[in-house]
Amino acid sequence: MGLDDAERSEPRGRRIPEATVVRLPIYQRILSELLRSGAATVSSEQLASLARVNAAKVRKDLSLLGSFGTRGTGYDAAFLISQIDRALGVDRDWPVVIVGIGNLGRALVNSEGFSSRGFRVAALFDVAPGVVGEKVGPVTVRHLSDLGELAQIDRPAIGVVATPASAAQEVADALVAVGVTSILNFAPRVLVVPTEVLLRYVDLSIELQVMSFYQSRRADEVEGEVPFMRSVGLSPSPDIG
Amino acid sequence: MGLDDAERSEPRGRRIPEATVVRLPIYQRILSELLRSGAATVSSEQLASLARVNAAKVRKDLSLLGSFGTRGTGYDAAFLISQIDRALGVDRDWPVVIVGIGNLGRALVNSEGFSSRGFRVAALFDVAPGVVGEKVGPVTVRHLSDLGELAQIDRPAIGVVATPASAAQEVADALVAVGVTSILNFAPRVLVVPTEVLLRYVDLSIELQVMSFYQSRRADEVEGEVPFMRSVGLSPSPDIG
DNA sequence: CTATGTGAACACTTTCACAGCA
Protein backbone atom coordinates (compact mmCIF):
# COMPACT_ATOMS: atom_id res chain seq x y z
CA MET A 1 0.00 0.00 0.00
CA GLY A 2 2.38 2.22 0.30
CA LEU A 3 5.39 3.62 1.73
CA ASP A 4 8.37 4.17 -0.43
CA ASP A 5 9.25 0.64 -1.27
CA ALA A 6 12.79 1.73 -1.91
CA GLU A 7 15.92 0.24 -0.46
CA ARG A 8 15.54 -0.36 3.19
CA SER A 9 18.02 2.05 4.62
CA GLU A 10 20.14 0.86 7.47
CA PRO A 11 21.95 3.58 9.34
CA ARG A 12 24.85 1.27 9.89
CA GLY A 13 24.96 -2.47 9.64
CA ARG A 14 22.70 -4.88 7.82
CA ARG A 15 18.96 -5.15 7.72
CA ILE A 16 17.59 -6.74 10.88
CA PRO A 17 14.70 -9.15 10.48
CA GLU A 18 11.59 -8.79 12.55
CA ALA A 19 12.15 -12.04 14.39
CA THR A 20 15.54 -10.85 15.54
CA VAL A 21 14.27 -7.44 16.62
CA VAL A 22 11.93 -8.90 19.20
CA ARG A 23 14.75 -10.99 20.66
CA LEU A 24 17.34 -8.25 20.94
CA PRO A 25 15.75 -6.56 23.97
CA ILE A 26 15.83 -9.88 25.75
CA TYR A 27 19.47 -10.49 25.03
CA GLN A 28 19.92 -6.94 26.20
CA ARG A 29 18.32 -7.66 29.53
CA ILE A 30 20.23 -10.89 30.01
CA LEU A 31 23.49 -9.16 29.24
CA SER A 32 22.74 -6.39 31.72
CA GLU A 33 22.03 -8.88 34.44
CA LEU A 34 25.12 -10.93 33.70
CA LEU A 35 27.23 -7.80 33.61
CA ARG A 36 25.82 -6.67 36.96
CA SER A 37 26.67 -10.05 38.42
CA GLY A 38 30.27 -9.72 37.36
CA ALA A 39 30.54 -11.50 34.02
CA ALA A 40 32.64 -9.64 31.47
CA THR A 41 32.29 -12.16 28.72
CA VAL A 42 29.31 -14.24 27.59
CA SER A 43 29.04 -17.16 25.20
CA SER A 44 26.21 -17.74 22.75
CA GLU A 45 25.49 -20.89 24.72
CA GLN A 46 24.92 -18.99 27.97
CA LEU A 47 22.79 -16.38 26.30
CA ALA A 48 20.79 -19.04 24.56
CA SER A 49 20.17 -20.95 27.71
CA LEU A 50 18.90 -17.91 29.59
CA ALA A 51 16.82 -16.75 26.64
CA ARG A 52 15.51 -20.28 26.12
CA VAL A 53 16.50 -20.38 22.49
CA ASN A 54 18.97 -22.22 20.31
CA ALA A 55 22.62 -21.07 20.45
CA ALA A 56 22.87 -20.92 16.66
CA LYS A 57 20.00 -18.47 16.68
CA VAL A 58 21.78 -16.25 19.14
CA ARG A 59 24.89 -16.24 17.01
CA LYS A 60 22.97 -15.54 13.84
CA ASP A 61 21.03 -12.74 15.53
CA LEU A 62 24.17 -11.14 16.88
CA SER A 63 26.09 -11.56 13.65
CA LEU A 64 23.51 -9.31 12.02
CA LEU A 65 24.81 -6.46 14.14
CA GLY A 66 28.39 -7.11 13.09
CA SER A 67 31.13 -9.50 14.13
CA PHE A 68 31.43 -8.56 17.74
CA GLY A 69 32.34 -11.92 19.21
CA THR A 70 35.76 -13.38 19.83
CA ARG A 71 36.21 -16.96 18.72
CA GLY A 72 37.15 -19.23 21.52
CA THR A 73 36.00 -16.68 24.09
CA GLY A 74 32.54 -15.30 23.45
CA TYR A 75 31.14 -11.79 23.48
CA ASP A 76 32.15 -8.80 25.56
CA ALA A 77 28.97 -8.12 27.52
CA ALA A 78 29.34 -4.36 27.87
CA PHE A 79 30.27 -3.85 24.24
CA LEU A 80 27.47 -6.06 23.03
CA ILE A 81 24.97 -4.08 25.08
CA SER A 82 26.06 -0.88 23.41
CA GLN A 83 25.81 -2.46 19.98
CA ILE A 84 22.30 -3.75 20.62
CA ASP A 85 21.28 -0.32 21.88
CA ARG A 86 22.52 1.18 18.69
CA ALA A 87 20.75 -1.38 16.53
CA LEU A 88 17.50 -0.82 18.37
CA GLY A 89 17.84 2.91 18.14
CA VAL A 90 17.55 3.40 21.88
CA ASP A 91 20.68 5.54 21.87
CA ARG A 92 18.48 8.48 20.89
CA ASP A 93 15.93 10.66 22.60
CA TRP A 94 12.52 9.01 22.70
CA PRO A 95 10.02 11.19 24.49
CA VAL A 96 7.08 9.07 25.67
CA VAL A 97 3.71 10.30 26.87
CA ILE A 98 1.44 8.16 29.00
CA VAL A 99 -2.28 8.79 28.97
CA GLY A 100 -4.34 7.35 31.80
CA ILE A 101 -2.76 7.55 35.23
CA GLY A 102 -4.61 4.82 37.09
CA ASN A 103 -2.93 1.83 38.64
CA LEU A 104 -1.56 0.77 35.32
CA GLY A 105 -0.23 4.17 34.33
CA ARG A 106 1.46 4.51 37.70
CA ALA A 107 2.97 1.08 37.41
CA LEU A 108 4.36 2.07 34.02
CA VAL A 109 5.79 5.37 35.17
CA ASN A 110 7.53 3.73 38.09
CA SER A 111 8.65 0.66 36.21
CA GLU A 112 12.35 0.04 36.38
CA GLY A 113 12.84 -0.79 32.77
CA PHE A 114 11.59 2.62 31.70
CA SER A 115 14.06 5.37 32.31
CA SER A 116 16.78 2.78 32.71
CA ARG A 117 16.55 2.05 29.03
CA GLY A 118 16.78 5.54 27.69
CA PHE A 119 13.12 6.37 27.37
CA ARG A 120 12.07 9.73 28.72
CA VAL A 121 8.66 10.40 30.21
CA ALA A 122 7.79 13.65 28.46
CA ALA A 123 4.39 13.99 30.10
CA LEU A 124 1.55 12.23 31.87
CA PHE A 125 -2.08 12.90 31.05
CA ASP A 126 -5.43 12.13 32.57
CA VAL A 127 -8.81 13.82 32.81
CA ALA A 128 -9.94 13.04 36.37
CA PRO A 129 -9.86 16.16 38.54
CA GLY A 130 -8.34 14.28 41.45
CA VAL A 131 -5.48 13.04 39.30
CA VAL A 132 -4.64 16.08 37.18
CA GLY A 133 -2.06 18.10 39.06
CA GLU A 134 -0.86 15.16 41.10
CA LYS A 135 2.81 14.37 41.01
CA VAL A 136 3.63 10.82 39.93
CA GLY A 137 7.26 9.97 40.13
CA PRO A 138 9.06 13.11 39.02
CA VAL A 139 6.31 14.29 36.69
CA THR A 140 3.08 16.22 37.30
CA VAL A 141 -0.04 14.87 35.63
CA ARG A 142 -1.57 17.27 33.10
CA HIS A 143 -5.04 17.42 31.67
CA LEU A 144 -5.42 15.64 28.35
CA SER A 145 -6.48 18.92 26.78
CA ASP A 146 -2.88 20.10 27.21
CA LEU A 147 -1.64 17.43 24.84
CA GLY A 148 -1.55 19.74 21.83
CA GLU A 149 0.39 22.33 23.74
CA LEU A 150 2.97 19.83 24.90
CA ALA A 151 3.35 18.39 21.42
CA GLN A 152 4.42 21.75 20.04
CA ILE A 153 7.26 22.04 22.50
CA ASP A 154 8.38 18.45 22.88
CA ARG A 155 6.90 16.24 20.20
CA PRO A 156 6.35 12.79 21.68
CA ALA A 157 7.47 9.87 19.53
CA ILE A 158 5.61 7.20 21.43
CA GLY A 159 2.20 7.37 23.07
CA VAL A 160 1.13 4.88 25.71
CA VAL A 161 -2.59 4.31 26.19
CA ALA A 162 -3.30 3.14 29.75
CA THR A 163 -6.91 4.29 30.01
CA PRO A 164 -10.03 2.21 30.46
CA ALA A 165 -11.17 0.55 27.25
CA SER A 166 -13.98 3.03 26.79
CA ALA A 167 -11.60 5.97 26.40
CA ALA A 168 -8.90 4.27 24.40
CA GLN A 169 -10.00 5.12 20.86
CA GLU A 170 -10.57 8.75 21.71
CA VAL A 171 -7.14 8.98 23.27
CA ALA A 172 -5.54 7.27 20.29
CA ASP A 173 -7.20 9.78 17.99
CA ALA A 174 -5.84 12.62 20.08
CA LEU A 175 -2.34 11.16 19.99
CA VAL A 176 -2.45 10.73 16.24
CA ALA A 177 -3.75 14.27 15.86
CA VAL A 178 -0.65 15.69 17.52
CA GLY A 179 1.68 13.62 15.38
CA VAL A 180 2.47 10.59 17.49
CA THR A 181 3.51 7.79 15.14
CA SER A 182 3.86 4.87 17.55
CA ILE A 183 1.18 3.80 19.99
CA LEU A 184 1.47 1.19 22.67
CA ASN A 185 -2.02 0.21 23.76
CA PHE A 186 -2.60 -1.34 27.16
CA ALA A 187 -6.35 -0.94 27.04
CA PRO A 188 -8.30 -4.07 26.14
CA ARG A 189 -9.79 -2.48 23.06
CA VAL A 190 -9.11 -2.74 19.35
CA LEU A 191 -7.92 0.59 18.03
CA VAL A 192 -8.26 2.04 14.57
CA VAL A 193 -5.45 4.36 13.54
CA PRO A 194 -3.92 5.32 10.20
CA THR A 195 -1.80 2.65 8.53
CA GLU A 196 1.39 4.59 8.98
CA VAL A 197 1.00 4.61 12.74
CA LEU A 198 2.79 1.76 14.43
CA LEU A 199 0.45 0.10 16.90
CA ARG A 200 1.27 -2.59 19.40
CA TYR A 201 -0.92 -4.16 22.03
CA VAL A 202 -0.09 -5.17 25.54
CA ASP A 203 -2.93 -7.10 26.93
CA LEU A 204 -3.28 -9.43 29.87
CA SER A 205 -6.22 -11.33 28.53
CA ILE A 206 -4.52 -11.99 25.23
CA GLU A 207 -1.43 -13.27 26.94
CA LEU A 208 -3.47 -15.48 29.24
CA GLN A 209 -5.29 -16.93 26.27
CA VAL A 210 -2.02 -17.83 24.59
CA MET A 211 -0.90 -19.49 27.81
CA SER A 212 -4.18 -21.31 28.02
CA PHE A 213 -3.56 -22.74 24.58
CA TYR A 214 -0.11 -24.04 25.41
CA GLN A 215 -1.21 -25.29 28.76
CA SER A 216 -3.93 -27.24 26.97
CA ARG A 217 -1.54 -28.62 24.41
CA ARG A 218 1.55 -29.03 26.48
CA ALA A 219 2.49 -32.10 24.49
CA ASP A 220 2.79 -30.09 21.30
CA GLU A 221 5.83 -28.26 22.47
CA VAL A 222 9.28 -29.58 21.82
CA GLU A 223 11.98 -28.20 24.06
CA GLY A 224 9.83 -25.74 25.90
CA GLU A 225 10.51 -23.02 23.41
CA VAL A 226 7.24 -21.35 22.58
CA PRO A 227 6.34 -18.21 20.65
CA PHE A 228 8.89 -15.97 22.08
CA MET A 229 8.09 -12.71 23.55
CA ARG A 230 6.86 -9.29 23.37
CA SER A 231 7.08 -7.16 26.35
CA VAL A 232 6.68 -3.84 27.91
CA GLY A 233 7.61 -4.06 31.48
CA LEU A 234 4.14 -5.28 31.96
CA SER A 235 2.99 -7.95 29.69
CA PRO A 236 3.24 -9.25 26.19
CA SER A 237 1.28 -7.53 23.55
CA PRO A 238 0.15 -8.15 20.07
CA ASP A 239 0.46 -5.90 17.16
CA ILE A 240 -3.10 -5.42 16.37
CA GLY A 241 -4.03 -2.08 15.23
CA MET B 1 15.11 -32.18 25.22
CA GLY B 2 12.52 -34.02 25.89
CA LEU B 3 8.90 -34.28 26.01
CA ASP B 4 7.22 -37.14 24.35
CA ASP B 5 7.85 -36.31 20.75
CA ALA B 6 4.79 -38.34 19.85
CA GLU B 7 1.88 -37.29 17.72
CA ARG B 8 0.74 -33.85 18.63
CA SER B 9 -2.68 -34.55 20.02
CA GLU B 10 -5.44 -32.19 19.06
CA PRO B 11 -8.55 -32.55 21.17
CA ARG B 12 -10.65 -31.76 18.15
CA GLY B 13 -9.61 -30.11 14.93
CA ARG B 14 -6.20 -29.79 13.35
CA ARG B 15 -2.91 -28.70 14.80
CA ILE B 16 -2.75 -24.97 15.20
CA PRO B 17 0.56 -23.32 14.35
CA GLU B 18 2.21 -20.96 16.75
CA ALA B 19 1.80 -17.98 14.47
CA THR B 20 -1.93 -18.51 14.38
CA VAL B 21 -2.26 -19.00 18.12
CA VAL B 22 -1.03 -15.51 18.88
CA ARG B 23 -3.54 -14.02 16.47
CA LEU B 24 -6.59 -15.90 17.68
CA PRO B 25 -7.04 -13.83 20.84
CA ILE B 26 -7.03 -10.72 18.71
CA TYR B 27 -9.66 -11.99 16.35
CA GLN B 28 -11.50 -12.94 19.49
CA ARG B 29 -11.44 -9.42 20.80
CA ILE B 30 -12.42 -7.91 17.47
CA LEU B 31 -15.33 -10.30 17.18
CA SER B 32 -16.54 -9.47 20.68
CA GLU B 33 -16.47 -5.79 19.90
CA LEU B 34 -18.25 -6.20 16.58
CA LEU B 35 -20.84 -8.43 18.20
CA ARG B 36 -21.42 -5.87 20.94
CA SER B 37 -21.91 -3.20 18.32
CA GLY B 38 -24.62 -5.22 16.62
CA ALA B 39 -22.87 -7.13 13.84
CA ALA B 40 -24.02 -10.73 13.54
CA THR B 41 -21.82 -11.62 10.62
CA VAL B 42 -18.21 -10.69 9.83
CA SER B 43 -16.15 -11.09 6.68
CA SER B 44 -12.49 -12.04 6.59
CA GLU B 45 -11.91 -8.64 5.03
CA GLN B 46 -13.37 -6.78 8.01
CA LEU B 47 -11.50 -8.90 10.51
CA ALA B 48 -8.30 -8.45 8.56
CA SER B 49 -8.67 -4.72 8.40
CA LEU B 50 -9.24 -4.37 12.14
CA ALA B 51 -6.46 -6.79 12.95
CA ARG B 52 -4.18 -5.07 10.44
CA VAL B 53 -3.38 -8.25 8.63
CA ASN B 54 -4.02 -9.79 5.24
CA ALA B 55 -7.50 -11.25 4.62
CA ALA B 56 -6.07 -14.50 3.27
CA LYS B 57 -4.25 -14.92 6.56
CA VAL B 58 -7.47 -14.53 8.48
CA ARG B 59 -9.17 -17.15 6.34
CA LYS B 60 -6.29 -19.57 6.64
CA ASP B 61 -6.12 -19.06 10.40
CA LEU B 62 -9.83 -19.62 10.83
CA SER B 63 -9.92 -22.57 8.47
CA LEU B 64 -7.59 -24.36 10.87
CA LEU B 65 -10.39 -24.42 13.41
CA GLY B 66 -12.82 -25.91 10.93
CA SER B 67 -14.99 -24.63 8.12
CA PHE B 68 -17.09 -22.20 10.06
CA GLY B 69 -17.66 -19.55 7.42
CA THR B 70 -20.49 -19.26 4.96
CA ARG B 71 -19.41 -18.52 1.39
CA GLY B 72 -20.87 -15.37 0.11
CA THR B 73 -21.73 -14.19 3.63
CA GLY B 74 -18.83 -14.44 6.05
CA TYR B 75 -18.58 -15.81 9.57
CA ASP B 76 -21.17 -15.86 12.32
CA ALA B 77 -19.53 -13.73 14.99
CA ALA B 78 -20.99 -15.44 18.04
CA PHE B 79 -20.29 -18.91 16.76
CA LEU B 80 -16.76 -18.03 15.73
CA ILE B 81 -16.07 -16.67 19.20
CA SER B 82 -17.11 -19.95 20.76
CA GLN B 83 -14.94 -21.89 18.35
CA ILE B 84 -11.90 -19.75 19.05
CA ASP B 85 -12.48 -20.16 22.78
CA ARG B 86 -12.54 -23.88 22.33
CA ALA B 87 -9.37 -23.88 20.23
CA LEU B 88 -7.56 -21.76 22.79
CA GLY B 89 -8.76 -23.93 25.61
CA VAL B 90 -10.32 -21.02 27.48
CA ASP B 91 -13.56 -22.94 27.79
CA ARG B 92 -12.07 -24.59 30.84
CA ASP B 93 -11.28 -23.59 34.39
CA TRP B 94 -7.98 -21.77 34.59
CA PRO B 95 -7.25 -20.70 38.12
CA VAL B 96 -4.70 -17.89 38.13
CA VAL B 97 -2.70 -16.60 41.07
CA ILE B 98 -1.14 -13.17 41.09
CA VAL B 99 1.87 -12.50 43.26
CA GLY B 100 2.76 -8.89 44.00
CA ILE B 101 -0.18 -6.62 44.66
CA GLY B 102 1.31 -3.23 43.91
CA ASN B 103 -0.01 -0.89 41.24
CA LEU B 104 0.60 -3.47 38.59
CA GLY B 105 -1.01 -6.33 40.43
CA ARG B 106 -4.04 -4.19 41.16
CA ALA B 107 -4.29 -3.14 37.55
CA LEU B 108 -4.21 -6.79 36.55
CA VAL B 109 -6.85 -7.88 39.03
CA ASN B 110 -9.18 -5.13 37.93
CA SER B 111 -8.46 -5.44 34.23
CA GLU B 112 -11.54 -6.00 32.15
CA GLY B 113 -10.12 -8.68 29.94
CA PHE B 114 -9.47 -10.92 32.91
CA SER B 115 -12.58 -12.45 34.34
CA SER B 116 -14.36 -11.59 31.11
CA ARG B 117 -12.32 -14.19 29.32
CA GLY B 118 -12.88 -17.10 31.62
CA PHE B 119 -9.85 -16.78 33.81
CA ARG B 120 -10.49 -17.06 37.50
CA VAL B 121 -8.43 -15.26 40.10
CA ALA B 122 -7.81 -18.07 42.55
CA ALA B 123 -5.75 -15.98 44.93
CA LEU B 124 -3.63 -12.88 45.39
CA PHE B 125 -0.36 -12.90 47.28
CA ASP B 126 2.03 -10.36 48.70
CA VAL B 127 4.31 -10.11 51.68
CA ALA B 128 3.89 -6.48 52.79
CA PRO B 129 1.99 -6.27 56.10
CA GLY B 130 -0.09 -3.36 54.88
CA VAL B 131 -1.22 -5.28 51.81
CA VAL B 132 -1.82 -8.76 53.20
CA GLY B 133 -5.42 -8.93 54.38
CA GLU B 134 -6.53 -6.10 52.11
CA LYS B 135 -9.41 -6.78 49.80
CA VAL B 136 -8.63 -6.11 46.13
CA GLY B 137 -11.60 -6.50 43.89
CA PRO B 138 -13.48 -9.48 45.27
CA VAL B 139 -10.41 -11.23 46.65
CA THR B 140 -8.48 -10.83 49.89
CA VAL B 141 -4.70 -10.69 49.61
CA ARG B 142 -2.93 -13.53 51.38
CA HIS B 143 0.63 -13.86 52.55
CA LEU B 144 2.92 -15.60 50.08
CA SER B 145 3.64 -18.23 52.69
CA ASP B 146 0.05 -19.45 52.21
CA LEU B 147 0.78 -20.40 48.62
CA GLY B 148 1.43 -24.04 49.40
CA GLU B 149 -1.78 -24.30 51.34
CA LEU B 150 -3.81 -22.80 48.53
CA ALA B 151 -2.19 -25.05 45.96
CA GLN B 152 -3.38 -28.15 47.75
CA ILE B 153 -6.98 -27.04 47.58
CA ASP B 154 -7.12 -25.23 44.26
CA ARG B 155 -4.05 -25.92 42.17
CA PRO B 156 -3.32 -22.85 40.11
CA ALA B 157 -2.50 -23.44 36.45
CA ILE B 158 -1.02 -20.04 35.76
CA GLY B 159 1.09 -17.84 38.01
CA VAL B 160 1.50 -14.13 37.37
CA VAL B 161 4.61 -12.45 38.75
CA ALA B 162 3.95 -8.77 39.36
CA THR B 163 6.57 -8.14 42.00
CA PRO B 164 9.61 -5.89 41.85
CA ALA B 165 12.47 -7.40 39.87
CA SER B 166 14.40 -8.25 43.01
CA ALA B 167 11.73 -10.68 44.21
CA ALA B 168 10.78 -12.21 40.89
CA GLN B 169 13.07 -15.24 40.84
CA GLU B 170 12.19 -16.21 44.38
CA VAL B 171 8.49 -15.97 43.58
CA ALA B 172 8.93 -17.99 40.41
CA ASP B 173 10.69 -20.70 42.40
CA ALA B 174 7.81 -20.77 44.87
CA LEU B 175 5.28 -21.06 42.06
CA VAL B 176 7.18 -23.89 40.44
CA ALA B 177 7.48 -25.61 43.80
CA VAL B 178 3.71 -25.81 44.18
CA GLY B 179 3.24 -27.16 40.67
CA VAL B 180 2.46 -24.11 38.56
CA THR B 181 3.40 -24.93 34.96
CA SER B 182 2.84 -21.58 33.25
CA ILE B 183 4.32 -18.31 34.45
CA LEU B 184 3.60 -14.88 33.14
CA ASN B 185 6.35 -12.55 34.28
CA PHE B 186 5.75 -8.82 34.46
CA ALA B 187 8.88 -8.12 36.41
CA PRO B 188 11.80 -6.77 34.40
CA ARG B 189 14.01 -9.69 35.29
CA VAL B 190 15.15 -12.79 33.44
CA LEU B 191 13.83 -15.86 35.20
CA VAL B 192 15.25 -19.34 35.31
CA VAL B 193 12.68 -22.10 35.61
CA PRO B 194 12.62 -25.75 34.53
CA THR B 195 12.29 -26.35 30.80
CA GLU B 196 8.83 -27.83 31.11
CA VAL B 197 7.48 -24.63 32.64
CA LEU B 198 5.99 -22.28 30.09
CA LEU B 199 7.33 -18.80 30.64
CA ARG B 200 6.26 -15.61 28.96
CA TYR B 201 7.40 -12.07 29.59
CA VAL B 202 5.39 -8.91 29.63
CA ASP B 203 7.71 -6.03 29.80
CA LEU B 204 7.31 -2.35 29.10
CA SER B 205 10.94 -1.68 28.37
CA ILE B 206 11.14 -4.52 25.89
CA GLU B 207 8.09 -3.30 24.05
CA LEU B 208 9.41 0.23 23.96
CA GLN B 209 12.67 -0.99 22.54
CA VAL B 210 10.89 -2.79 19.74
CA MET B 211 8.95 0.41 19.03
CA SER B 212 12.15 2.37 19.08
CA PHE B 213 13.54 0.10 16.40
CA TYR B 214 10.59 0.50 14.08
CA GLN B 215 10.36 4.19 14.74
CA SER B 216 14.02 4.42 13.73
CA ARG B 217 13.50 2.37 10.63
CA ARG B 218 10.05 3.43 9.64
CA ALA B 219 10.96 3.09 5.99
CA ASP B 220 11.58 -0.61 6.39
CA GLU B 221 7.97 -1.39 6.93
CA VAL B 222 5.68 -2.15 4.06
CA GLU B 223 2.00 -1.75 4.85
CA GLY B 224 2.37 -0.89 8.49
CA GLU B 225 2.13 -4.49 9.55
CA VAL B 226 4.84 -5.18 12.06
CA PRO B 227 5.63 -8.10 14.34
CA PHE B 228 2.26 -8.80 15.59
CA MET B 229 1.39 -9.08 19.16
CA ARG B 230 1.61 -10.62 22.44
CA SER B 231 -0.47 -9.37 25.21
CA VAL B 232 -1.69 -9.63 28.68
CA GLY B 233 -4.04 -6.86 29.35
CA LEU B 234 -1.01 -4.85 29.97
CA SER B 235 1.71 -5.00 27.50
CA PRO B 236 3.42 -7.29 25.08
CA SER B 237 5.80 -9.79 26.43
CA PRO B 238 8.50 -12.04 25.16
CA ASP B 239 8.89 -15.65 25.86
CA ILE B 240 12.12 -15.63 27.58
CA GLY B 241 13.02 -17.80 30.29
C1' DC C 1 40.82 -26.80 21.59
C1' DT C 2 36.94 -23.54 22.13
C1' DA C 3 33.41 -20.79 20.43
C1' DT C 4 32.12 -17.58 16.63
C1' DG C 5 30.24 -16.69 12.05
C1' DT C 6 27.80 -18.40 8.15
C1' DG C 7 26.43 -21.09 3.77
C1' DA C 8 23.15 -24.37 2.85
C1' DA C 9 19.24 -27.39 4.16
C1' DC C 10 15.12 -27.40 6.28
C1' DA C 11 10.85 -25.75 8.42
C1' DC C 12 7.40 -22.64 9.01
C1' DT C 13 4.42 -18.56 7.40
C1' DT C 14 2.46 -15.66 4.32
C1' DT C 15 0.39 -14.50 0.15
C1' DC C 16 -1.59 -15.47 -4.19
C1' DA C 17 -5.00 -16.97 -7.02
C1' DC C 18 -8.80 -19.44 -7.94
C1' DA C 19 -12.08 -23.37 -7.46
C1' DG C 20 -16.33 -24.14 -5.12
C1' DC C 21 -20.31 -23.23 -2.44
C1' DA C 22 -24.24 -20.24 -0.71
Place this chain on the structure above:
DNA sequence: TGCTGTGAAAGTGTTCACATAG
Protein backbone atom coordinates in the same frame (compact mmCIF):
# COMPACT_ATOMS: atom_id res chain seq x y z
C1' DT D 1 -22.27 -12.73 -7.59
C1' DG D 2 -19.62 -12.67 -3.17
C1' DC D 3 -16.78 -14.58 -0.02
C1' DT D 4 -14.82 -18.74 1.94
C1' DG D 5 -11.40 -22.43 1.84
C1' DT D 6 -7.14 -24.07 0.16
C1' DG D 7 -3.37 -25.91 -3.00
C1' DA D 8 0.79 -24.09 -4.62
C1' DA D 9 4.30 -20.42 -4.85
C1' DA D 10 6.97 -17.16 -2.50
C1' DG D 11 9.02 -15.42 1.43
C1' DT D 12 10.93 -15.72 6.31
C1' DG D 13 13.00 -17.80 9.92
C1' DT D 14 15.55 -21.71 12.13
C1' DT D 15 18.87 -25.16 12.59
C1' DC D 16 22.75 -27.71 11.13
C1' DA D 17 27.36 -28.40 10.49
C1' DC D 18 31.69 -26.88 9.78
C1' DA D 19 35.41 -23.73 8.25
C1' DT D 20 37.76 -20.19 10.63
C1' DA D 21 39.87 -17.35 14.11
C1' DG D 22 41.71 -16.67 18.76
